[in-house]
Amino acid sequence: MSEREVLGVVHLVGAGPGAADLITVRGHRLVMSCDALVYDHLVAAELVEASQAKLKIYVGKVAGQHAMPQAKINALLVDLATRRGGPSQIVRLKGGDPFVFGRGGEEAFACLERGIPFSVVPGVSSGIAAPAAVGVPLTHRDFTRGVMFITGHARGDGDLDLPWEALVSSRFTLVFFMGVSTIERIASELIGHGLDASTPALVVQEATTPSQRHVTAELSDVANAVRIAEIKAPALLIVGQVAGLAPQLEGRRLPYAPSKPSSHRL
Numbered sequence: 001m002s003e004r005e006v007l008g009v010v011h012l013v014g015a016g017p018g019a020a021d022l023i024t025v026r027g028h029r030l031v032m033s034c035d036a037l038v039y040d041h042l043v044a045a046e047l048v049e050a051s052q053a054k055l056k057i058y059v060g061k062v063a064g065q066h067a068m069p070q071a072k073i074n075a076l077l078v079d080l081a082t083r084r085g086g087p088s089q090i091v092r093l094k095g096g097d098p099f100v101f102g103r104g105g106e107e108a109f110a111c112l113e114r115g116i117p118f119s120v121v122p123g124v125s126s127g128i129a130a131p132a133a134v135g136v137p138l139t140h141r142d143f144t145r146g147v148m149f150i151t152g153h154a155r156g157d158g159d160l161d162l163p164w165e166a167l168v169s170s171r172f173t174l175v176f177f178m179g180v181s182t183i184e185r186i187a188s189e190l191i192g193h194g195l196d197a198s199t200p201a202l203v204v205q206e207a208t209t210p211s212q213r214h215v216t217a218e219l220s221d222v223a224n225a226v227r228i229a230e231i232k233a234p235a236l237l238i239v240g241q242v243a244g245l246a247p248q249l250e251g252r253r254l255p256y257a258p259s260k261p262s263s264h265r266l
């Protein structure tokens with residue numbers, strides 16, 4: 001494989017959080033004009049459908065099955081870029097931002113190792129978009145000095161190895177990705193490490209899509225609230241005083257209105 005000539009360029013493009021019109025202008029141009037599109041399940045279907053790419057390859061989760069293993073996706077990108085007569089502009093379209101819990105770094109290294117030219121086009125991460133969509137001003141200066149983006153995904157052995165003490169003592173807004181299945185553990189660790197049980201918490205599901213919904217609760221009750229509301233992934237958990245502002249800002253802001261409503265996601 002390493003002997004093969006490099007013929008294509010790979011663009012790692014962030015699709016934004018869900019709504020088709022929350023991709024960047026540069027990302028949109030590349031998606032529309034590329035020769036090959038390799039895409040995930042968290043990207044707006046409209047983007048994929050509107051792309052002129054001759055080759056469209058889905059590498060996301062199929063119902064009941066896992067997504068294509070990362071090593072296979074890396075190999076696919078390398079294969080496309082080194083295939084004689086293959087595509088010259090390859091877009092790897094990923095939900096949110098490619099470098100925020102998106103494994104875009106692994107794909108970039110795979111390109112680097114094979115000498116394949118690549119670019120990274122940032123996207124609006126759900127970590128930013130989901131709070132904004134429900135009226136949570138992540139870093140409102142009256143309430144916090146910062147924000148932390150954290151994975152709530154447990155390791156293979158089931159352990160959620162996070163620096164709980166540091167998270168709590170920071171007094172920053174805490175945003176957990178992939179934390180629906182571990183929410184009970186997250187809440188109890190935070191409270192166990194000194195965060196007030198009444199701290200506001202909010203969970204947003206499928207932000208910026210027509211299926212968007214959210215629940216707010218005190219930290220001690222948020223796992224329960226999520227269970228009752230049957231909130232499912234993809235969802236984001238926000239913990240901190242700013243989460244308590246959502247009911248006020250929600251009521252006064254215009255509902256999220258994409259220029260062309262996003263009807264479905266892949």
Ligand SMILES: C[S@@+](CC[C@H](N)C(=O)[O-])C[C@H]1O[C@@H](n2cnc3c(N)ncnc32)[C@H](O)[C@@H]1O
Nearest residue numbers: 096097100102125126177178206207234235236
């Ligand atoms: C593998 S991570 C990818 C994150 C992505 N790269 C980003 O920047 O948003 C998937 C997780 O992102 C979060 N997520 C992605 N899209 C979301 C959305 N529209 N609403 C809420 N959470 C979302 C969920 O926590 C989901 O489990």
